[in-house]
Amino acid sequence: MAHVSVPMYWRTIPQRYKMVGQKCKKCGAVNFPPKGVCKHCNASSDFEELQLSGNGKVHTFVLIGAGGAPPEFAEQMKAGGSYPVAIVELAEGPKVIGQMTDVNPKDVKFGMSVKAELKKIYTEEGVIRYGFKFAPDAEGK
């Protein structure tokens, strides 16, 4: 039983693999993930593609414990234990949710600098779904 179908996942590859956002040509604000109409001015659907840096800061975070993971992530929970999920405020403005990676959960802090990296998100229907997760960024300011 698949939740997000393979084609549905594939359509978001520019966001998941590369963090391609939208810059509104009317108000200049950045949308990520993309919208039909700019969520800042609600007045324009005229965008240019913007490659985001993947840098950001932890706005809020949680630690998903046993029983708190969706079925797609149950195996990860069993193999690797609790995992942190954060909403990250990206350098270009938008906030986005993502798992934290390459970090001891107890080291996650509000405001810490992170950087997006390609990781395995989950596997369903035999297909590995890759996408961004956020790793601590020692060099980040």
Place this chain on the structure above:
Amino acid sequence: MMSVGISGYSAYVPRLRIKKEDYAKAWGSFQAAGVAEKSVMGFDEDVLTAAAKVSRKALESVPLPPGNVTRFAFASTTAPYLEKLLSGTVLVNVGMPNGAFASDHTTSTRAGTEAFISAFEHVKATQGGVAVVAAADAPRASMWDPLEHPMGAGAAGFVLSSDNLIAEVEGYSSYVMEHFGERFRPTGGDLLQDLSVKKFFATAFMTCTTKACGALVKKLGAKPEEYAHVVIQQPDAKTPGSVAGKMLFNDAQMASGLVSTNLGDLGAASTPVGLAAALDSAKVGDRIMVVSYGSGAGSDAISLKVVSDRKPVPGFKEQLEKKEYIDYIQYVKLKGALK
């Protein structure tokens, strides 16, 4: 003639490690000669995510925009799919052009140098060509098989071009023969097998490495003692030493690139990671000899000459020190050995 070589590079060592003592506790002994501890990929990592990381970092170290890449070569023995293009995942993530020629090298631990040489040939033949080579591996075998004990995880990426060189490729030689029974995965099998006919296999390792290296030294008119750094395939930390003498290399020459002591067998990434470690400690004018080996069997020897002191950040040593130990149970779970 135009010089072609390494313009940027990066190594990646996963954060998680397991010590030999934990193996000994679980199995009574640890059968990986000279290996003190080894690296382990996290649950959300695989050879493609590691390859993506080193490709990106290698390009940043030049620095060179990914849009300039004309060739991408990926190497690993631990492909997440037996059939499906692998290099595309990395190419798209890094932002290399869809029109770059991409290839997957996956059938032996020689794959790393195989990818390197094919990328080198491309740059030599292409005006303004830029190649990225990413070798990433995390070999797997049955937990019941001592063959599994040395298996670690790591990756290295290189940017090859004719500009802004750190090290020039002086030349390469290969030696390929027919050999079997050692480190193979038959059709339909997920795990590595090895018939464990030790002397028979040692002979193949010896033959391929010495023949490839010997041919190259002869071709270049070089002397073994002229090499400040020698990186030989490291299925464990002792095997390279067992053939080095035959090539007239000593332990001191192998010190900078002997990464298996702390990381274990990196498979197709063994000599690439060793090369990255050697480059980190090399000085301008140093020569580096790289000799890979893949069962089946074959070796590539590559000779490089360092022409710049530029080093990537973070370096290999820094990554070695950033680690978190796991126990054997966690290791077995992360390796996906509990089905």
Place this chain on the structure above:
Amino acid sequence: MKRVAIVGAGQSKYGEFPEKGIKELFFDAYKDMSSSVDKNFDPRQIESAYVGNLGSGGFQLGNMSALVAEFVGLPYIHTVRVENACASGGYALVAAVMDVLSGAHKMVLAGGVEKMTDVSGMKQKYWLGVSGDTEYERLAGTTFAGLYALIAHRHMHEFGTKREHLSSVAVKNHKNGAQNPKAQFQREITLEQAMKAPVVAYPLNLFDCCSTTDGASSLLVCDAEVAKEYTDTPVYVSGFGTSSDYLAIHDRLNTVTLEGTKRASQSAYKMAGLTAKDIQLAEVHDCFTIAELLAYEDLGFCEKGKAGQFIEEGHTKIDGDKPVNVSGGLKSKGHPIGSTGTGQAYEMFNQLRGTAQKPTRQVKGVERGLVHNVGGSGGTVSVSILVR
């Protein structure tokens, strides 16, 4: 506005009922509603039915409103399944009110039903994790507990809200639910139990989360002009409001505010000519303890950031000046998704009429109550104000 009335309200018992499906559960609520109408009830007068339902495990995704209607003897009427995740019931009530206001129908049923315990735990999670932003939030590895935990943690970080504040919501609601014969969990818990429960999504633990529940509820909504034909004590819907919000929390203006709650309640207050201060009793959406704290703030019961203090001071206890969730709330009464909104109105109907099942749980002299129903993590919100 006193143009729409509720003249009957029923609810099945909430809990786990292996012997009952959506049809049987809905029938329980319908029978209970029918018998609550004081006089002249005639099913043939019901012209339309709005049934809140999320999906009942996916087995009757199509035409379920017609199915449950004909099962209880209401074929050939206008039926609509209303789906706005956990706010489906609240929106079913609003749809019924709008139907009556439009003049299209005079006698309308608003109800909801959910059967959640028929499927395996894994399948349940498949079904429950579909009302946030599936593509991003779920695929970041969160269920709703995780999403509300993101809000809770930020609330704690920004305002100094404490773990104890979260747990005191659970303790209060279990104390109330212990008195409710129709609640799923009729037992009290201690603060220590609530604090020490296993972590689901830190900072939220098991006792911060509502359970999965089977249940149904049903309301009889009619034109106020004819209400007195059925009862001497109708309850009026004097205001209602709804608002959607960005589905994903990361897209919202403010992580610690449910903008939908703010906007829906402001519309409802305006329509009713009331303010938050005038509300004497509220049933709010406490799917997670943090959700009740957010409701205090976003409904205007207290200032933003002060919900921790508000519960600490006891205002929302059953004997406080603004009791909240005297039914036990979603936490203790239960949360059968599609039924929750109309179930809240069922409780308010009885509180306003003085017909709560036990004297111990009847709040005295209530004239103005508010029901607040949230879909997902705030993607949809409905608020209705019920008055005597």
